[in-house]
Amino acid sequence: MKKTSRVNQFLLYLVIGTGAFAIAFPIYWMFALATHSTPDIFSYPPPLTFGDQGVRNFTVLFNAISYARHMWNSVFVAAANVILILIFCSMGGYAFAMYSFPGKRWMFALCLSTLMIPWIANIIPWFIVIREIGWVDNHLALIVPGAANAFGIFWMRQYISSSVHPQLLDQARVDGCHEWLIFFRVVAPTLTPAFSALGIFSFVTSWNNFIVPLIVLRSDRLLTLPLSLVQLTGDPRRGTDVAVLMMAASLAILPIVIAFLISSRKFIAGMMAGAIKG
Amino acid sequence: MADAGTAGIQRKPPGLGRRIVSSWVPYSYVAPFYVLFLVFMAFPIVFTLYLSFHSWDGLSSMRFTGLDNLVRIVRDPVFWIALYNTLFIGIVAHIPMLSFALIVAFILDSGFIRFRHFFRTIYFLPVVASSVAISLVFMNVFGFRGGLINLVIMAFGGERIHWLGGQGEWVRTVIMTVFIWRWVGWNMVIYLAGLQSIPNELYDSARIDGAGWPQVLRHISLPLIKPVVLFSFVLSVVGTFTLFDEPFVLAGVEGGPNRMGLTLMVYLYRNAFRFSRFGYASSIALVIMILTIVVAIMNIRFFREKV
Numbered sequence: 001m002k003k004t005s006r007v008n009q010f011l012l013y014l015v016i017g018t019g020a021f022a023i024a025f026p027i028y029w030m031f032a033l034a035t036h037s038t039p040d041i042f043s044y045p046p047p048l049t050f051g052d053q054g055v056r057n058f059t060v061l062f063n064a065i066s067y068a069r070h071m072w073n074s075v076f077v078a079a080a081n082v083i084l085i086l087i088f089c090s091m092g093g094y095a096f097a098m099y100s101f102p103g104k105r106w107m108f109a110l111c112l113s114t115l116m117i118p119w120i121a122n123i124i125p126w127f128i129v130i131r132e133i134g135w136v137d138n139h140l141a142l143i144v145p146g147a148a149n150a151f152g153i154f155w156m157r158q159y160i161s162s163s164v165h166p167q168l169l170d171q172a173r174v175d176g177c178h179e180w181l182i183f184f185r186v187v188a189p190t191l192t193p194a195f196s197a198l199g200i201f202s203f204v205t206s207w208n209n210f211i212v213p214l215i216v217l218r219s220d221r222l223l224t225l226p227l228s229l230v231q232l233t234g235d236p237r238r239g240t241d242v243a244v245l246m247m248a249a250s251l252a253i254l255p256i257v258i259a260f261l262i263s264s265r266k267f268i269a270g271m272m273a274g275a276i277k278g
Numbered sequence: 279m280a281d282a283g284t285a286g287i288q289r290k291p292p293g294l295g296r297r298i299v300s301s302w303v304p305y306s307y308v309a310p311f312y313v314l315f316l317v318f319m320a321f322p323i324v325f326t327l328y329l330s331f332h333s334w335d336g337l338s339s340m341r342f343t344g345l346d347n348l349v350r351i352v353r354d355p356v357f358w359i360a361l362y363n364t365l366f367i368g369i370v371a372h373i374p375m376l377s378f379a380l381i382v383a384f385i386l387d388s389g390f391i392r393f394r395h396f397f398r399t400i401y402f403l404p405v406v407a408s409s410v411a412i413s414l415v416f417m418n419v420f421g422f423r424g425g426l427i428n429l430v431i432m433a434f435g436g437e438r439i440h441w442l443g444g445q446g447e448w449v450r451t452v453i454m455t456v457f458i459w460r461w462v463g464w465n466m467v468i469y470l471a472g473l474q475s476i477p478n479e480l481y482d483s484a485r486i487d488g489a490g491w492p493q494v495l496r497h498i499s500l501p502l503i504k505p506v507v508l509f510s511f512v513l514s515v516v517g518t519f520t521l522f523d524e525p526f527v528l529a530g531v532e533g534g535p536n537r538m539g540l541t542l543m544v545y546l547y548r549n550a551f552r553f554s555r556f557g558y559a560s561s562i563a564l565v566i567m568i569l570t571i572v573v574a575i576m577n578i579r580f581f582r583e584k585v
Contacts, residue, residue, distance in 0.1 A: 008390075009390055009391075012385050012388070012390055012391055013391065015381065015382070015385060016382055016385050016386070016391065016397055019378065019382055019401065019462075020397055020400045020401065022459070023400055023401060023403065023404060023459060023462070023463065024400050024403070026412070026415050026416065026419055026459070027403065027404075027407065027415070029415065029418070029419070029426070030411070030415040030418075033415075033418065041418070041424055042421075042423050042424040043424060044423065044424060044429075045424075045429055046418075046421075046424035046425070046426070046429060088310040088311065089311075091307040091308070091310070092307060092308045092310070092311045094307060095303075095304035095305075095307035095308045096304075096308070099301065099303070099304035099307075101297070101298075101301035101304045101305065102294055102297050102298050102301065104304075107308065107312070110315075111311065111315075114315065114319060116516075116570070116574055117319070117323070117567070117570070118516065118519060118520045118566055118567060118570050119319060120520045120522070120543070121326070121519075121520060121543070121546070121563040121566040121567055121570075122319070122322040122323050122325075122326050122563060122567075123546075123547075123550075123563075124322075124326065124329065124546075124550050124556055124559055124560055124563060125321065125322035125323075125325035125326050125329060125560070126318060126322045127550075127551075128322075128325065128336070128556075129317060129318060129321065129322060144314070145314060145317075145318040146314075147310065147314060148310040148311035148314050148315075149311075150311075153308075153311060179303050180303050180306070183307070204406050207408065208406075208407075208408040208409060208410075210408075210409060210410050210522070210523045210526075211522050211523070211526075211543075211547070215547075215551055225408070226408055226409075226410040226411070226523075229408075229410050229411060229414060230410060230527065233414070233527075242418065245414060246414075246415070246418070249408075249410075249411035249414050249415060250411075252408050252410075252411045253407045253408050253411045253412075256406050256407065256408070257403065257406070257407065260399075260402075260403065260406045261399065264395075264398075264399040264402065265395070267402075267406070268398065268399075268402055268467055
């Protein structure tokens with residue numbers, strides 16, 4: 001399909017380019033607004049290019065609220081999430097891929113069926129459980145419950161069953177490796193590609209999570225970035241300093257956007273595999 | 279018991295008990311998931327059912343109220359507004375989103391276009407961006423003064439619109455725009471993967487038979503991509519039943535003017551965590567779960583008939 005008229009080709013570029021522009025422009029504009037003052041933002045016409053108030057907004061943001069602290073909280077919670085998810089989901093996926101054991105089939109079906117349940121609708125009793133454990137206003141509530149999830153287990157199982165040969169396990173057994181340690185000594189080091197895809201996915205999910213921290217966290221020093229942003233919008237006395245807010249929003253998505261642009265191929269491939277095979 | 283019979287050729291299989299004991303390694307590997315599942319998923323789901331028949335403020339003792347919550351839900355006009363908004367957003371937003379995602383996927387798959395990876399990356403970008411940050415940006419995009427959309431409208435000589443204020447007639451449009459903006463790339467990438475998995479021989483033989491691009495599209499690509507489209511549609515609709523971040527930020531916990539931006543999940547949150555009506559909020563959770571199950575059953579039926 002090489003031959004097509006110039007006009008047609010131009011039209012295709014027009015459609016796809018307009019869409020790409022509509023998607024990219026709001027993100028660009030957020031970064032641009034972060035470098036203007038609030039009165040400028042509300043002037044007519046609004047600024048469309050970068051201004052010179054970036055440093056001022058940055059300073060105000062880091063002085064007025066515990067933004068640095070909130071960013072650290074987001075990093076900490078997301079990193080803890082990633083580590084636990086990688087460990088527990090790869091263990092689960094490995095068991096389902098390489099072993100047969102009584103009840104395996106219905107256990108796996110149960111695991112997959114949890115993907116279909118809108119878990120978040122059960123946030124009320126979930127919160128009660130968290131309260132009974134004593135994890136209200138504690139980062140553990142954001143880290144532990146999702147440490148082993150169905151998506152991760154399914155994703156690791158798919159990868160392990162297609163990439164790990166049973167001979168590898170037999171070899172390790174012959175070499176005298178304890179059955180329970182085979183996974184950690186022999187299999188886990190070969191799973192790097194699957195780890196990076198699931199890791200990126202889990203990091204982003206945790207970083208962007210809003211409703212769970214909204215319900216669980218109370219004290220200012222524990223907030224994560226999305227809560228920090230919402231907190232910035234709600235100052236009834238001074239009103240919202242939109243410029244500072246845009247700076248905060250920009251800084252909240254910047255690390256993810258940069259990481260995504262660097263490794264977008266890997267990231268998209270991971271997300272797709274998870275969605276299609278489901 | 280479980281798998282006896284399948285291994286008939288081998289020696290007499292060991293008893294179930296012994297097999298369970300000897301499988302302690304895989305059990306210990308899957309144990310973390312099932313422990314967390316029991317505590318944080320299975321129990322909450324059962325407890326939602328239980329709570330929806332009770333009145334409870336979360337602190338004092340529960341009072342069994344039978345079907346009172348259900349009756350209250352049916353008589354609660356705000357619930358119907360939230361349900362209507364949720365379904366409206368869920369259904370209406372998908373039509374432009376899925377068609378555009380499909381068109382872009384076709385264009386990228388056709389091979390007429392260069393910079394394919396570049397476009398794919400741009401379209402996928404919103405999927406990884408924080409929904410709260412994005413909603414805040416769109417508050418500016420749809421701002422009354424200094425908003426981009428109003429700027430364009432005024433450039434064409436129109437009257438500027440009170441997108442998030444006024445009588446609230448535009449709030450849903452804004453929420454849907456943000457929703458479409460966020461997820462169009464995700465769907466597009468799924469379709470693109472589906473299109474690229476279609477074997478090239480099919481295209482080749484069609485071309486030998488003299489089929490042009492439109493015919494190939496209609497008779498090969500579209501029918502083969504249909505299951506993927508349906509799958510992502512169902513997944514996405516179920517996702518809108520619990521839409522929370524965007525309406526919460528854009529319209530607020532009260533749902534904006536005339537509650538035009540109130541969704542079920544925001545209403546649930548408001549009842550449970552602002553007014554401590556845990557029992558009533560649980561009935562709303564029950565409605566969300568029932569909606570999901572209905573869609574899932576419809577989906578299974580549909581797939582059985584068509585595929």
